[in-house]
Amino acid sequence: DVMMAGAKALAAGFLRVSIGDDVPLQQATPEIQVGKAFLRPAPGGFLQASPEAEAFMASLVRQHLKFALEVADLFSGCGTFSLRLAEESRVHAAEGDAAAIEALEASARAAPGLKPVTAEVRDLFRNPVPAVTLSRFQGIVLNPPRHGATKQVSEIAHSGVRRVAYVSCDPGTLARDLRVLVDAGYRIMLVQPVDQFLWSSHVETVVLLELGGAE
Template identity: 40%
Template sequence: MTDPAALVDLTIESLGAQGDGIARHDGKGVFVAYALPGERVRARLSPKGGNAFTGRMQEIVTASPERVVPPCPLFARCGGCGLQHYSLPAYRAWKQQQVATTLGQRGIDLPAGTGMVTVEAGNRRRAVFAARKERGEIAFGFHAAMSDEIVPLDDCLLLTPGLSAGLGGLRQLAGVALAEKQAADIHVTDSLAGLDVLVTTDGDLPMGRRQAVIAAANAAGLARLSWQHGRRQPEPIVMARVPQMRFGDILVDLPIGSFLQPSAEGEAALVAAVTTYVGKARRIADLYAGCGTFSFPLAKIGRVLAVDAAKPAIAALAAAVNRAQLSGRVEGMARDLEQSPLPPPDLKPFEAVVFDPPRAGAEMQARMLAKSRVGKVVAVSCNPASFARDARILLDAGFALEKLAIVNQFVWSAHVELVALLRRR
């Protein structure tokens, strides 16, 4: 049996789904963070559970030719990026191969001509920061990997210039907002009106700190500051300007805490693929529509029914429809598609259906689509595994996977997004 305190030499055979190097030792898998295929490393082992170890790398004995110097000085401390040490060509090829492998596990081949769009660093327009006050000092930054430790940060290569420039003001805001030993997540979106901030924590904002928090928010130039205690409804604290985003040609007022694609460039790539795949369909259902990321661009093609469980998102979409006088082109519907997917009779009017579910996918809706007469489905996914499951349901019902686009907008991470065209044969 391996002594957990002992150092062992390992040969990295491949990268796992989360970007860790994978080796074998004593017949068990070993996952080694920040190791690359082909490398010889020296690592200290600890049980991972099941038939595997975690290896904490102590030394690179033989480096991969694909290893590069990480551009961020916080790499391997901050948990935000896991693959800055991998050359960009190799990293992109690995991501495409990960998609192929995941789909292959469901018996699905990548269509010919599948390509990948990569969003460069410096374009991330939303992020969640961690903050905690201890002994009067504020810790503000990102969590270390698999840890509650907060890695302080003054800058981040991933973020938009506007978001990066606001870090100092956000730190000062956290300093006056939090009580001793209080922790919070600080959700920030770089909207067209400026930074939209939601603080989520385990308590209300007391009246005694409220004026100082308002002053800090105004000093930081925030468009909006909101506060959320646990799962309660968020409370607007400051509204200097209405946070907005443009979807297609339409300005939409963002609800507090609303979902948004992480980058404008990634969103543009997804929208381009979705609208191309939908083609000339005259009636379109946009499921898991949010505030209208795809609905408004699709309205240039045909009439759109936008469905989402989030009532504030549908209300924001409806308000934008009214302002833009698009009532004949876009209709909103608040409906929980996990609990109540659209059944075949409700799907009958639509020539094309777009769905963009959370990471868990849209299994129940895929089963309804499989039973329907819808001829074209455009699936958007941030999880190749749940996409493959849902696509398999449609393929078994007579659909064919004709096209697939990969969008790599989570730079230096293992995450990837897909857009697929499935057409009934």
């Protein structure tokens, strides 16, 4: 089965095939351009469902946070937001997947003209970045898995950070987490659905919030 998959992948021009932790075929290391950087995701690494959706969501986030001198990227994955944001801001990324953080750091080091990027492997479900640490940032981007980020959102709500961009693939947990932020004084400035999961019922949503924003 592996040989058959490899043969078909070669014929289709695939650079790499991974099956669980196994990499039975790699013709070259895949590279994906992310702004000025070239990202080399680890086998099985998370990316958005389409490059068009990813670029559109990143443009919304960058526009919202463009005046932030320092940005925290929480649940950063391999850095598709961090690497773009670093063109204008210093960025600190936090993510539970060590391989994703390794890819992010390598891409940031190799990219020309980026602001400083720091990163840490951190389980944000059990050990969220506390409000007192977040308070030094001017912007936050939050892109958690489907079940949301209850503990981390609670810390954001008490941080005083002015601008937050929340990217979610589950409307139910998004609404739950937004309730916490709105009750803490954040105003929803934009809700943008993105139909990146074609031919399915799922939808991605980008929500831009501002602390004490205009009516």
